[in-house]
Amino acid sequence: MTTIYDVAERAGVSPATVSRVFNGTSVSAEKVAAVRKAAAELNFTPNRTARSLRTQSSEVIALVIPDIENPYFTEMARGVEDVASEAGYSVVLCNSDSQTEKEATYLQIAIAEHMSGVIIATASEATSLDAILSTGRPVVAVDRATRYDIDGVVIANRAAGVAATESLIEAGYRRIAYIGGPEDIDTAADRAAGWRSALAAAELPAASPAELGALQRFATFRVDGARAAMEELLDLPEPPDAVVAGNNLIGVGAIQVLTERGLTPPQIGVAVVGSLPFTTLSPTAVTMVRLPARHMGVTAARMLLERIGGDAQPARTVVLRGEVQHARAVRA
């Protein structure tokens, strides 16, 4: 491992000068040239660990997400990564698997490794950001709001739920069920609230409290949970004629079950809050409220970088809206 001292010796300058060259402080042109030459010849790369120890910071940010296998989050990660690497930062992707303990471990590592900041889609309401915030490091919340007074980028979830449901109502469906994520996750709760209010606004019989209960299911935000919920719904004495899926994977699960039972959309109406990832389905049959995942990542990364740069304005929350893409096919 070649160090700053090796380079200094070869270039005939002091280590401090080499450091300055690599950090952009004023050094005379000749010395800069000499240092660069020596560095190139020795194939020198500054040791980031040493720099981190000295400066108490590192050009690394952590991105903590609940499910690395969900394309929604990987798309978001792409956005984060693109702006971060543009700015010379690398991003450590941490998969919390929706577990608060794993999440806490990663947050602890972020501290111990002197990372510059973290972007987090929290596992649940229970997530504690106390430790990381007490170090003074900036934290930006994505996708899910937190109880802390920090920057955030979220989706207009209620509006997305309303839009998805309305699209189904307009297409002529009447008995519209809802399958969402865990009740204790606010994004899931908000989308469900949107569904309820759209039903109520349309004065549909399904909007009665009893019916609402019968037609609503809280699953996980994954394919399997959604499948089970969809099966249940179809086995109801009076099954729904349409369903709103609370996220992309729930949409996949629901449509899988429907397809297996020969009920491909639009025989049963389907609207998804989110995009169907890698769908092989005719894109005209299902309404999607597309969520700007990449943009979310980009925005969050920019905010974090600003904070790392010392920006101290009051915490901001950016709300992004989903874009409705109506099914073109109408009810059979």
Added chain:
Amino acid sequence: MTTIYDVAERAGVSPATVSRVFNGTSVSAEKVAAVRKAAAELNFTPNRTARSLRTQSSEVIALVIPDIENPYFTEMARGVEDVASEAGYSVVLCNSDSQTEKEATYLQIAIAEHMSGVIIATASEATSLDAILSTGRPVVAVDRATRYDIDGVVIANRAAGVAATESLIEAGYRRIAYIGGPEDIDTAADRAAGWRSALAAAELPAASPAELGALQRFATFRVDGARAAMEELLDLPEPPDAVVAGNNLIGVGAIQVLTERGLTPPQIGVAVVGSLPFTTLSPTAVTMVRLPARHMGVTAARMLLERIGGDAQPARTVVLRGEVQHARAVRA
């Protein structure tokens, strides 16, 4: 930031003893207790940066993949992460985006950050591992073999290509096309070779050199490229009656185009080397040669950890086979 000295003072011992407690070397029971108590009271977390600088290593491994948005690679990442975190390592996920330069940057960072090792699915044949290997750090290749004498975990790609093609032949298809990834990526080339040899073995007319050329397409390993290739194939004067997709996303793209043209499988035969991620299609219509992505990640991570632990046996290459899941529906 509380340090080892603060803890030492509070516990009435020397800093070295505190260090020993946190590193499992022999310390008397009372002192261990005193140190743990003091550490807990002060909310002490060892500073990993300082440790890394001192030990010239860190409990971090890099996983470099060409496409973070491909579920095949995220599934692999899950496997890596599970065994790594079990062993107390964290993994930095680096998306090379199939670009050799980005890849080189990440590899450089892995060195500069003293990471313990790297698992890499190379962007192309051109990938240089010289710099990282010259530091003595272990590197394990996944999915794609390299020209270096290092550990690797790969798929039996030729066999997978053969299996996919044979499945179509058995189902009665005769004019079987192939859409694969970039020609300069060996996994793509091997799968294509499998397709060719299965065709030849069956003595199909499509196996003539001229036909082979007409029926073969090299796209990207992504949805868009596959779509274009599938369009081309269908617009041929004599279009194919079946197609082998070289990876999961190519399968998605091909089926999308087919569906849009009203040619849902099994009207045209489709076999995919890989799984259709999040498919909403009836799973009976398409043959998949499922690739053990997670297992690959697990195996690679275990090998890497062994090397990090000092294992110096000759380089090993583990070859994993895909598992054929035949379409149940037969040709219309």
Added chain:
DNA sequence: CTGAAAGCGCTAACAC
């Protein structure tokens, strides 16, 4: 503009 020197927090000899 440039060099000397003092650490950042930790570990690993080396003594005792």
Added chain:
DNA sequence: GTGTTAGCGCTTTCAG
């Protein structure tokens, strides 16, 4: 078993 001490490679005052 435990303390003392010398760095790991870098940045950053402080002089000059």
